[in-house]
Amino acid sequence: MKCLVTGGNVKVLGKAVHSLSRIGDELYLEPLEDGLSLRTVNSSRSAYACFLFAPLFFQQYQAATPGQDPLRCKILMKSFLSVFRSLTMLEKTVEKCCISLNSRSSRLVVQLHCKYGVRKTHNLSFQDCESLQAVFDPALCPHVLRAPARVLGEAVLPFPPALAEVTLGIGRGHRVILRSYQEEEADSTVKAMVTEMSIGEEDFQQLQAQEGVAITFCLKEFRGLLSFAEPANLSLSIHFHAPGRPAIFAVEDSLLNGHFVLATLSEPYPHSQDLRSPELCRPAPQLQAHSTPHLDDFANDDIDSYMIAMETTVGNEGSRALPSISLSPGLQPPCSPGPHSEEEDEAEPSTVPGTPPPKKFRSLFFGSILAPAYSPQGPSPVLAEDSEGEG
Amino acid sequence: MKFRSKIVDAACLNHFTRVSNMIAKLAKTCTLRIRPDKLNFILADKVANGGVSMWCELEQENFFSEFQMEGVSAENNEIYLELTSENLSRALKTAQNARALKIKLTNKHFPCLTVSIELLSVSSSSRIVTHDIPVKVIPRKLWKDLQEPAVPDSDVSIYLPVLKTMKSVVEKMRNISNHLIIEANLNGDLNLKIETEIVCVTTHFKDLGNPPLASENASQARNPEQMAEVHVDIRKLLQFLAGQQVNPTKAVCNIVRNKIVHFDLLHEDVSLQYFIPALS
Numbered sequence: 323m324k325c326l327v328t329g330g331n332v333k334v335l336g337k338a339v340h341s342l343s344r345i346g347d348e349l350y351l352e353p354l355e356d357g358l359s360l361r362t363v364n365s366s367r368s369a370y371a372c373f374l375f376a377p378l379f380f381q382q383y384q385a386a387t388p389g390q391d392p393l394r395c396k397i398l399m400k401s402f403l404s405v406f407r408s409l410t411m412l413e414k415t416v417e418k419c420c421i422s423l424n425s426r427s428s429r430l431v432v433q434l435h436c437k438y439g440v441r442k443t444h445n446l447s448f449q450d451c452e453s454l455q456a457v458f459d460p461a462l463c464p465h466v467l468r469a470p471a472r473v474l475g476e477a478v479l480p481f482p483p484a485l486a487e488v489t490l491g492i493g494r495g496h497r498v499i500l501r502s503y504q505e506e507e508a509d510s511t512v513k514a515m516v517t518e519m520s521i522g523e524e525d526f527q528q529l530q531a532q533e534g535v536a537i538t539f540c541l542k543e544f545r546g547l548l549s550f551a552e553p554a555n556l557s558l559s560i561h562f563h564a565p566g567r568p569a570i571f572a573v574e575d576s577l578l579n580g581h582f583v584l585a586t587l588s589e590p591y592p593h594s595q596d597l598r599s600p601e602l603c604r605p606a607p608q609l610q611a612h613s614t615p616h617l618d619d620f621a622n623d624d625i626d627s628y629m630i631a632m633e634t635t636v637g638n639e640g641s642r643a644l645p646s647i648s649l650s651p652g653l654q655p656p657c658s659p660g661p662h663s664e665e666e667d668e669a670e671p672s673t674v675p676g677t678p679p680p681k682k683f684r685s686l687f688f689g690s691i692l693a694p695a696y697s698p699q700g701p702s703p704v705l706a707e708d709s710e711g712e713g
Numbered sequence: 714m715k716f717r718s719k720i721v722d723a724a725c726l727n728h729f730t731r732v733s734n735m736i737a738k739l740a741k742t743c744t745l746r747i748r749p750d751k752l753n754f755i756l757a758d759k760v761a762n763g764g765v766s767m768w769c770e771l772e773q774e775n776f777f778s779e780f781q782m783e784g785v786s787a788e789n790n791e792i793y794l795e796l797t798s799e800n801l802s803r804a805l806k807t808a809q810n811a812r813a814l815k816i817k818l819t820n821k822h823f824p825c826l827t828v829s830i831e832l833l834s835v836s837s838s839s840r841i842v843t844h845d846i847p848v849k850v851i852p853r854k855l856w857k858d859l860q861e862p863a864v865p866d867s868d869v870s871i872y873l874p875v876l877k878t879m880k881s882v883v884e885k886m887r888n889i890s891n892h893l894i895i896e897a898n899l900n901g902d903l904n905l906k907i908e909t910e911i912v913c914v915t916t917h918f919k920d921l922g923n924p925p926l927a928s929e930n931a932s933q934a935r936n937p938e939q940m941a942e943v944h945v946d947i948r949k950l951l952q953f954l955a956g957q958q959v960n961p962t963k964a965v966c967n968i969v970r971n972k973i974v975h976f977d978l979l980h981e982d983v984s985l986q987y988f989i990p991a992l993s
Contacts, residue, residue, distance in 0.1 A: 520842075
């Protein structure tokens with residue numbers, strides 16, 4: 323395999339490596355006839371990412387030495403990343419990047435041709451490997467969101483960097499809601515701040531999902547893809563299913579495409595059930611009637627709905643008295659279970675109702691094409707399927 | 714108990730954001746006291762936080778375009794909330810390009826101070842960010858611990874030098890010692906001193922000026938050259954100095970010999986008092 327990347331595309335390649343490095347420790351490099359594929363999977367196998375660079379992306383692209391089978395290899399992410407570590411250096415000094423792989427030397431050679439005739443050669447050792455291929459099909463997902471990456475980038479900006487997961491859903495008025503996901507803990511005396519972002523439908527290029535659907539996924543990987551897509555001004559589409567089924571995040575242009583497949587949280591908590599319905603819808607109740615909300619709507623809410631019915635008279639035990647707070651009826655979470663709860667119950671008969679189950683990303687995306695009834699139970703050790711026979 | 718307020722002016726919003734950033738630097742958790750005319754950020758002196766206390770006060774009129782509150786009762790028209798100050802400052806950080814910001818007391822599974830921000834976006838659509846900051850409503854019997862601390866009868870009262878200079882001096886001293894001696898006299902001299910077995914370092918500030926004394930008391934009879942000194946934990950002082958992003962319009966240091974040092978700052982219309990107890 324031999325390929326030559328020139329000009330601004332070197333930085334694009336570098337950015338892709340940066341965003342892959344947020345997921346896995348190993349990089350799978352596979353030269354295919356329809357382009358060079360870079361793939362990775364995280365250690366818990368809950369996140370898979372791949373980029374495919376079309377032959378046109380390269381100045382010169384040769385998948386295999388004529389008369390030989392194409393080689394594929396697995397290298398340490400760390401060592402490949404170190405070649406592309408400094409993006410400003412790539413932009414300012416690198417003119418060409420040549421990646422070649424041949425079986426004789428057992429080395430993946432990355433050569434950076436820099437200004438002033440400086441040439442940096444990295445000889446990376448690699449391992450032969452099977453092809454890493456997650457099974458997913460965006461076309462099978464009933465719900466699709468598509469927006470410029472910048473919109474989604476701005477949407478995740480208010481969330482703290484330490485936040486692990488975020489819930490994405492459709493609220494009332496078809497507004498897209500992102501909300502920090504809070505793990506319920508037994509001794510939840512210290513509550514964390516909950517942040518919620520609500521974006522109007524008009525900022526999306528495509529919004530094919532009904533109100534009330536919601537999924538929870540890891541923010542870190544999503545931010546990784548955004549960091550690639552945002553500077554490139556790409557549109558990002560999110561394809562998803564019910565909670566627990568993998569969500570597919572895709573970017574595409576004429577020269578490349580990227581797919582991130584992330585597991586979503588399968589177990590809606592008692593609380594997150596209502597997150598799917600009223601909570602998610604609440605931020606924009608007054609926006610429903612008007613297609614273009616304006617300032618007055620923002621100001622126009624009724625103070626009584628924010629009243630706290632709490633007595634703090636002398637002798638009251640303060641925070642100890644909190645359980646006796648009477649919620650105003652509007653805030654009472656409804657008891658109607660979500661549309662997926664029966665399915666969840668079937669899949670996990672051992673779950674005692676009322677006990678908050680441990681958080682887990684049950685869904686392994688490799689099983690995504692299986693019917694729900696056959697989906698693996700619990701954190702199963704299913705790994706990538708062998709696909710040796712794949713051409 | 715109700716509280717709802719709104720800021721629409723960008724300058725007011727920036728100013729309020731600066732105040733909340735300062736509070737976040739000074740205190741991990743603080744009490745927010747809401748009254749019809751004023752807001753206070755309070756850190757009460759507890760042994761747990763080293764006896765440091767803070768009293769920050771601002772007039773709501775100077776910030777809010779709308780301000781409605783209803784306290785526990787007509788005669789106790791106040792609300793006391795305990796919150797993590799970093800949460801507030803982080804919530805306000807997202808309000809950089811806000812068209813409007815609302816702060817409300819709400820109840821969502823638990824009592825919250827809800828900060829909702831209407832953002833300006835490029836398209837015509839509106840984006841709304843909501844932060845639910847969990848708060849603890851403080852019962853009335855604990856209010857007495859959260860009243861404005863009495864300003865001590867000081868031995869020496871002196872204007873402070875530029876706080877940035879003071880901060881860089883104290884930062885360097887911090888590397889050498891954990892204790893710092895602040896001493897000042899009525900002649901406008903202020904010394905910051907550290908003493909260890911190996912080295913003694915003193916930084917002298919001169920001609921700082923002394924505010925006129927409010928009362929005719931014993932210190933009037935003092936020799937103006939005589940120093941009043943106080944030993945403090947250098948980290949506490951540094952924390953206070955690091956919290957000051959903007960040089961205040963007025964900064965006074967009051968020293969009660971071997972007891973307490975009291976800083977009194979005025980930032981435009983926000984006043985901040987900070988008390989650091991002396992090390993015994």
